[in-house]
Structures are given as C-alpha cells and as structure tokens.
Amino acid sequence: MSEFLAALLDPSLPFIRYAFITGILASIPFGIIGTYVVVRRISYIAGAISHCILGGIGIGLYLQNAVGISWFTPLLGAVFVALLAAVVLSLVSMFAKQREDSVIGALWASGMGIGLLFLAKTPGYVDPMSYLFGNILLITRTDIFLVLALDVLVVGVIVLFYNVFLAVCFDDEFAGLRGIHTRWFYLVLLCLTALTIVLLVRVVGIVMVIALLTLPAAIAGNFASSIKQMMLLSMVLCCIFILSGLSTSYVLDLPSGPVIIVIAAGVYLTVVVGAKLLAHRST
Amino acid sequence: MREQAELAIDIEGVDFSYESRQILADVNLRIDANDSICIVGPNGGGKTTLVKLMIGLLIPDRGRIKIFGRKVEEGNRLIGYVPQYAEYDKQFPISVKEVVCMGRLGNSIFNRYSRSDWEKTMTALREVRLEEYADRPFAALSGGQRQRVLIARALAAGGKILILDEPTANIDQEAESHLFELLEMLNTRMTILMVTHDVGFASKFFKRIACVNRRVVIHPTSELTGELIKDMYGGDLRMIRHDHTCSEEGHHHE
Numbered sequence: 281m282s283e284f285l286a287a288l289l290d291p292s293l294p295f296i297r298y299a300f301i302t303g304i305l306a307s308i309p310f311g312i313i314g315t316y317v318v319v320r321r322i323s324y325i326a327g328a329i330s331h332c333i334l335g336g337i338g339i340g341l342y343l344q345n346a347v348g349i350s351w352f353t354p355l356l357g358a359v360f361v362a363l364l365a366a367v368v369l370s371l372v373s374m375f376a377k378q379r380e381d382s383v384i385g386a387l388w389a390s391g392m393g394i395g396l397l398f399l400a401k402t403p404g405y406v407d408p409m410s411y412l413f414g415n416i417l418l419i420t421r422t423d424i425f426l427v428l429a430l431d432v433l434v435v436g437v438i439v440l441f442y443n444v445f446l447a448v449c450f451d452d453e454f455a456g457l458r459g460i461h462t463r464w465f466y467l468v469l470l471c472l473t474a475l476t477i478v479l480l481v482r483v484v485g486i487v488m489v490i491a492l493l494t495l496p497a498a499i500a501g502n503f504a505s506s507i508k509q510m511m512l513l514s515m516v517l518c519c520i521f522i523l524s525g526l527s528t529s530y531v532l533d534l535p536s537g538p539v540i541i542v543i544a545a546g547v548y549l550t551v552v553v554g555a556k557l558l559a560h561r562s563t
Numbered sequence: 564m565r566e567q568a569e570l571a572i573d574i575e576g577v578d579f580s581y582e583s584r585q586i587l588a589d590v591n592l593r594i595d596a597n598d599s600i601c602i603v604g605p606n607g608g609g610k611t612t613l614v615k616l617m618i619g620l621l622i623p624d625r626g627r628i629k630i631f632g633r634k635v636e637e638g639n640r641l642i643g644y645v646p647q648y649a650e651y652d653k654q655f656p657i658s659v660k661e662v663v664c665m666g667r668l669g670n671s672i673f674n675r676y677s678r679s680d681w682e683k684t685m686t687a688l689r690e691v692r693l694e695e696y697a698d699r700p701f702a703a704l705s706g707g708q709r710q711r712v713l714i715a716r717a718l719a720a721g722g723k724i725l726i727l728d729e730p731t732a733n734i735d736q737e738a739e740s741h742l743f744e745l746l747e748m749l750n751t752r753m754t755i756l757m758v759t760h761d762v763g764f765a766s767k768f769f770k771r772i773a774c775v776n777r778r779v780v781i782h783p784t785s786e787l788t789g790e791l792i793k794d795m796y797g798g799d800l801r802m803i804r805h806d807h808t809c810s811e812e813g814h815h816h817e
Contacts, residue, residue, distance in 0.1 A: 319655055443674045447665045450655055457618055457644055458669035458720065504656045505700050 284527040299416040303522035305427040309434040311515030313476040314497035320449045328384045330489040332391030336361030338398030362474035370467040414485030414537030484537040495544040571596045571754040577626035590779045599755045604775035643717025645727040648709040660697040666719030687719040707738025727757040
C-alpha cells in the first residue's frame with residue numbers, strides 16, 4: 281500500500297494522480313445516475329448507450345487521422361453518439377413499447393460494428409482494447425475538468441428537479457396526470473446517463489460500464505430507505521471501488537478496469553447472499 | 564347552464580380503436596357530481612380504455628369528453644386516479660409520505676414541495692387512517708394499506724373525482740371492507756368510479772353500474788340480476804354472492 285502512496289505523490293507519475301482524482305469526482309454522477317438506472321430498470325439502455333460510444337470514438341479517430349479534421353476528437357464523437365443514442369432510445373420507448381428490447385440490441389451491436397470499421401480504416405495501429413476495457417493512462421488533466429463540469433451539471437439538474445425525477449421513475453403515468461412533461465424528463469435523464477457513461481468509459485471501458493454504474497446502486501438499494509440515501513451510499517461505494525481498484529491494480533501490476541469491477545461484483549455478491557441468509561435465519 | 568356544470572363527466576359519441584381493432588363504439592355516458600359508478604365487463608371489453616380516455620392518457624378517435632364542463636387536458640387535474648398497487652416495483656426505496664406527496668406535483672416550475680403541500684399530504688394520510696405510517700417504506704406495507712396510500716395520493720391532489728382501477732384485486736376481505744367504508748365516506752364529497760370484477764361488492768355500494776363491452780350500457784344497481792350479469796360477460800357464468808346470505812331459491816323480484 282505504501283508503494284501506491286509513494287506513486288501517488290511521485291511527480292513523475294502524474295497519470296496516477298489524475299486517475300485518482302477523476303475516480304473521486306466521477307463517483308458523484310455515477311452514484312446519482314446509477315441509482316436512477318437501477319430503480320427505473322434501464323441498465324440495458326445504459327448498456328446500449330455505452331456500446332454505441334465505440335462508434336463515436338471510431339468516427340473521431342478516423343476523422344482526426346484519416347481525414348485530418350483535428351478538432352473532431354474521439355471524445356467529441358463519443359459525446360455526440362451517446363446523446364444521439366439517448367434520443368433514439370427515448371423515442372423508441374415512446375413509440376415502440378413492445379419491441380424496445382430489439383431496438384436496444386440493434387443499437388448495441390451496430391454501434392460497436394461501426395466503431396470497429398472506422399478503427400480498421402484509421403491509419404496507424406489503434407488498440408481497441410483500451411476503449412473496451414479502460415485504460416487509466418488515457419486520463420488527462422482535461423478529463424478532470426470535464427468530470428468537474430459533469431458533477432455540476434448532474435448535481436444541479438437533479439437537485440432542482442428531485443421531486444419530478446422521483447415521480448417519473450416511480451410512476452410516470454401519475455406524474456403525467458399532474459401535468460409533468462414526463463417524456464422530456466425521461467429524455468433529460470437518458471442524456472445525463474449518456475454523458476456520465478462517456479466519462480465512465482475512461483475509467484473502466486465500454487464493456488464494463490454497466491457494472492460500475494449499477495453495482496454500487498444495487499448494493500445501496502439493500503440498505504437505503506429513500507432515493508436520496510441510495511444515491512449518497514452508492515457514491516461512497518463507487519468511490520471506494522474505484523480507489524481500491526486503482527491501488528490494487530498498481531500494487532499487483534494488473535489492468536485497473538477489471539480489478540475495479542471484480543471488487544464491486546465481489547461486494548455485491550456478498551451483500552446479496554448475506555441479505556438472503558439473514559432473511560432466512562430470521563424467519 | 565347550471566345543470567351542465569353539475570355533470571362530473573360527460574362523454575358523447577366516443578369511438579376508440581387500437582391498431583385497427585375497435586375497442587369502444589359510440590360511448591355515451593353522463594356522470595353526475597357525487598355519483599358512484601362501478602365499471603364492469605369482460606377482459607378486453609374496454610374498461611381500462613374507458614378510464615384512460617377519461618383521464619386523458621388516450622385520445623378518442625371521435626366524440627368528446629368533458630370533465631366538469633372542461634376539456635380533458637384541463638379537467639383531468641380534477642381527477643384523482645388510483646392505479647393497481649400491484650404494478651409498482653416492490654424494491655423501490657420510497658416512503659409512504661413521499662408517495663402521497665406526489666399528488667401535490669404540478670403546482671410550480673421546479674415542483675419543490677411547500678409546507679402546505681406536506682400538510683395536505685398528512686391530511687390525506689389521516690383520512691385513509693395511515694398517518695402513523697407516514698415515514699415507513701411503501702414496500703413494507705400490506706396490499707390493502709398500499710391501496711389506501713394510493714387513494715391518499717389521489718386525495719392530496721385535491722380532485723373532485725376518484726377513479727380506482729381494480730382496487731379489490733389481491734387484497735383480503737378485511738382490507739376490502741375498510742376500503743368500502745373509506746369510499747362511502749369520500750362519496751359524500753367526491754364522484755367515485757371504480758373498475759372491478761367483483762360484482763358482489765359493486766351491488767352493495769354503487770348507485771349505478773356501467774357495463775363495458777365495446778358499448779357502454781348503464782344500469783341502476785337495483786337491476787343487477789343473474790340475467791344482466793350473463794349479458795355483461797356474454798357467456799356461461801356462475802355468480803357467488805358472499806356479501807349476504809339468501810335462501811336456496813335466491814331472491815324474488817317483484
């Protein structure tokens with residue numbers, strides 16, 4: 281552990297500090313959005329958005345390296361595609377209720393397909409692995425400011441409209457009868473989810489995003505009696521998972537994304553099994 | 564003009580079809596203020612569709628619906644809608660008073676609750692006799708209690724019409740009689756509509772019965788007989804009345 285602390289303070293290893301700070305700051309939107317994703321049961325939608333992001337990254341890299349449009353960064357592509365996916369998915373939930381899962385599956389796979397095709401046509405070798413499974417070496421100083429901006433956005437919107445989002449998640453039909461524009465709020469929720477996922481991809485990668493978004497909230501759901509509590513608890517859990525994962529992966533020289541996910545999944549399993557056993561014993 | 568204003572719900576010549584299948588045809592229904600009507604009919608006959616038209620979740624293909632003389636989009640704020648409690652996620656972390664306070668939504672831009680919103684919430688909970696459960700998790704309540712919480716939410720909204728969808732499904736006999744007492748009390752100041760399968764329950768409390776099977780026919784409850792019920796459900800059906808005892812031969816109607 282002291283090894284890790286030394287690395288954290290080592291001026292020649294700034295990326296570890298960046299990853300550490302990003303992890304702490306990112307836990308805030310992950311905890312909040314993760315809670316909504318879990319209670320509204322839209323983790324498959326979150327999964328589809330995250331896989332679409334590879335399409336955006338691929339387009340960004342291609343435009344930068346093959347076409348020479350230097351301002352169109354992979355991050356910009358990712359944000360654009362994630363928001364587009366959010367809009368498409370909210371339209372689908374409005375107009376194609378029964379077939380929603382098919383559309384989710386189609387977006388999920390085609391987003392990845394498009395991304396890989398663009399990567400294949402991008403000159404030079406691009407390793408898709410770091411996007412798929414995360415790579416803390418990709419985190420830069422700019423990312424810290426981006427995460428800070430997302431913190432302000434997510435916390436601001438959710439604090440202002442807390443009651444509305446609660447009602448939309450619990451019973452959108454009733455909220456609609458009270459004159460709430462539930463479709464707009466659902467779209468806003470999906471867009472915030474999309475932006476959060478784009479940043480989450482930096483930490484754990486596209487494939488494992490759903491786990492880090494939903495596991496802390498799912499664990500918190502076992503203890504929380506309100507949405508507010510669930511959010512706070514999942515923020516704390518998310519922060520613990522990221523930081524312990526980062527330090528463990530450094531000490532044991534393992535990739536950080538998978539270590540973070542394995543720790544989160546281990547705690548989740550323990551809590552779920554523990555809760556079942558306790559319930560069994562008390563009856 | 565005054566008579567017009569007394570009508571709680573006025574439906575005139577309404578047709579509705581879903582994916583080219585006609586669900587309701589030429590529905591005419593006039594419901595007075597403080598009336599109590601129970602909506603019965605076979606599954607797929609259009610009961611829920613009728614309710615959803617009244618509250619504005621669906622829009623009729625033809626005809627018009629007025630709520631206290633206003634269009635549905637404005638008038639539906641006067642309707643307290645009580646859906647089936649079974650449709651809710653049992654693990655949703657929410658307290659009883661948070662559920663009830665949702666009835667106060669739609670009164671300001673950000674929908675922050677004021678002190679008076681919370682007071683109205685507690686008044687509504689008192690009315691359904693669940694005030695001591697205000698801080699309990701919604702999920703920890705029994706079926707009958709959850710049903711009453713949803714009624715409280717509709718009351719907190721301050722409407723003049725209460726519409727309940729199958730409130731007697733999945734609740735026990737005792738909870739059902741509690742519900743019945745509550746509705747009787749509320750009926751003194753509110754119009755009550757209830758979708759139900761339980762015709763025995765219906766005959767005890769409701770003034771009129773609306774039979775919905777593509778068309779809507781209204782009967783006074785006193786006309787409720789085996790023949791009528793057979794018509795309503797359009798088939799062979801055995802009715803078991805468990806609300807009172809009667810002789811082997813049944814009743815005699817003069």
